[in-house]
Amino acid sequence: MISKILVPTDGSRAARKSAMYAVDLAKQLKATVIALSIIDKRSFMGQTVPAGKTSRHVIEPIEDYLREAAEGYAGEIKKLCDKNGVQSKIVITAGHPVEAIVKEAARTKVNLIIMGSHGKSALAVAFLGSVTYGVIHKETKIPILVVKS
Amino acid sequence: MISKILVPTDGSRAARKSAMYAVDLAKQLKATVIALSIIDKRSFMGQTVPAGKTSRHVIEPIEDYLREAAEGYAGEIKKLCDKNGVQSKIVITAGHPVEAIVKEAARTKVNLIIMGSHGKSALAVAFLGSVTYGVIHKETKIPILVVKS
Numbered sequence: 001m002i003s004k005i006l007v008p009t010d011g012s013r014a015a016r017k018s019a020m021y022a023v024d025l026a027k028q029l030k031a032t033v034i035a036l037s038i039i040d041k042r043s044f045m046g047q048t049v050p051a052g053k054t055s056r057h058v059i060e061p062i063e064d065y066l067r068e069a070a071e072g073y074a075g076e077i078k079k080l081c082d083k084n085g086v087q088s089k090i091v092i093t094a095g096h097p098v099e100a101i102v103k104e105a106a107r108t109k110v111n112l113i114i115m116g117s118h119g120k121s122a123l124a125v126a127f128l129g130s131v132t133y134g135v136i137h138k139e140t141k142i143p144i145l146v147v148k149s
Numbered sequence: 150m151i152s153k154i155l156v157p158t159d160g161s162r163a164a165r166k167s168a169m170y171a172v173d174l175a176k177q178l179k180a181t182v183i184a185l186s187i188i189d190k191r192s193f194m195g196q197t198v199p200a201g202k203t204s205r206h207v208i209e210p211i212e213d214y215l216r217e218a219a220e221g222y223a224g225e226i227k228k229l230c231d232k233n234g235v236q237s238k239i240v241i242t243a244g245h246p247v248e249a250i251v252k253e254a255a256r257t258k259v260n261l262i263i264m265g266s267h268g269k270s271a272l273a274v275a276f277l278g279s280v281t282y283g284v285i286h287k288e289t290k291i292p293i294l295v296v297k298s
Contacts, residue, residue: 002177021292028151028178112294117285136266136295143170145261145294146285 002029006110006142008036008101011073014116014129014149019077021147022114023084031111032087035077036104037070039063039094067092098134105142114145151178155259155291157185157250160222163265163278163298168226170296171263172233180260181236184226185253186219188212188243216241247283254291263294 007022009015019035026033074090081088091108093100105113118129136144156171158164168184175182223239230237240257242249254262267278285293 002174025151141297143294143296145292147292148290 002031002111004032004034004108004110004112005029006034006036006101006105006108006113007077008038008097008104008113008115008131009073009077010038010040010097010131011069011076012116012118014118014147015073016076017149018114018116018147019080021145023077023080023086025114025145026081026086027084032089033077033081034089034091034104034108034110035074035081036091036093036101037074038097038100039066039070039092040097041094042096097131098138101131101135102138102140105140110142112143112145114147117146117148151180151260153181153183153257153259153261154178155183155185155250155254155257155262156226157187157246157253157262157264157280158222158226159187159189159246159280160218160225161265161267163267163296164222165225166298167263167265167296168229170294172226172229172235174263174294175230175235176233181238182226182230183238183240183253183257183259184223184230185240185242185250186223187246187249188215188219188241189246190243191245246280247287250280250284251287251289254289259291261292261294263296266295266297 005022005026007019009019022033025031070092071090074092078088078090091104093104101113113135115132115135116129117132132146154171154175156168158168171182174180219241220239223241227237227239240253242253250262262284264281264284265278266281281295
């Protein structure tokens with residue numbers, strides 16, 4: 001019985017497409033959608049950022065910006081759920097996308113993860129985006145539905 | 150709206166697990182299951198089989214055996230569907246598994262393909278079985294649900 005579906009999003013076109021599929025499926029199943037958006041700290045926590053006062057000035061506004069973006073992406077899915085009478089919940093978390101998805105899937109005890117075949121990565125020509133590849137590769141036993149983009 | 154689900158099987162434990170998941174989901178969705186079993190001709194059409202009368206004697210019984218096995222695997226899924234009040238259909242086809250799955254998905258206009266992460270391959274330690282990998286990699290736009298084994 002599928003009652004809870006995790007839908008990670010990075011705001012990409014592929015993520016939007018997979019979210020639409022997820023909301024349709026959730027509606028048909030009367031399941032709850034958990035919209036997950038991850039603040040990917042790798043994007044600004046490079047080894048090259050010097051420690052000290054200056055880096056704080058630089059990092060905080062970036063972190064704020066990324067959090068706002070993440071909230072926006074997950075919010076879009078929530079809106080889509082509301083429009084379709086599907087129960088939903090937003091989760092914003094920080095970390096490595098693959099780890100964050102697997103951790104959240106376990107924490108919220110979802111029965112299914114729905115993801116796009118590609119995210120924002122420049123390697124979109126590869127057969128699978130690195131995040132989707134990573135989640136499939138992980139030890140998690142939760143089934144994954146891959147929506148092609 | 151998911152109304153038709155393709156469930157390829159090679160009779161492996163992983164395929165059985167994905168079939169159980171598929172039947173549960175189909176029941177919840179009131180969808181039809183198409184159980185697909187493929188006679189993989191690669192397994193006996195090696196380049197080393199000599200042409201002529203002798204090869205016929207060898208090949209025909211093998212082909213019969215593989216067909217019988219394929220019918221058995223798909224039949225198991227049909228039984229599971231019957232037990233759960235899920236409509237189903239059996240398709241037996243010959244060819245390369247990846248090509249056959251993609252072709253059948255298009256022909257029967259399914260909305261979803263459900264597969265195990267690994268099939269019978271000896272490379273089960275790899276992150277994805279070669280057939281599942283192949284179907285995800287293919288140009289088909291049909292979503293794929295991967296059940297972990």
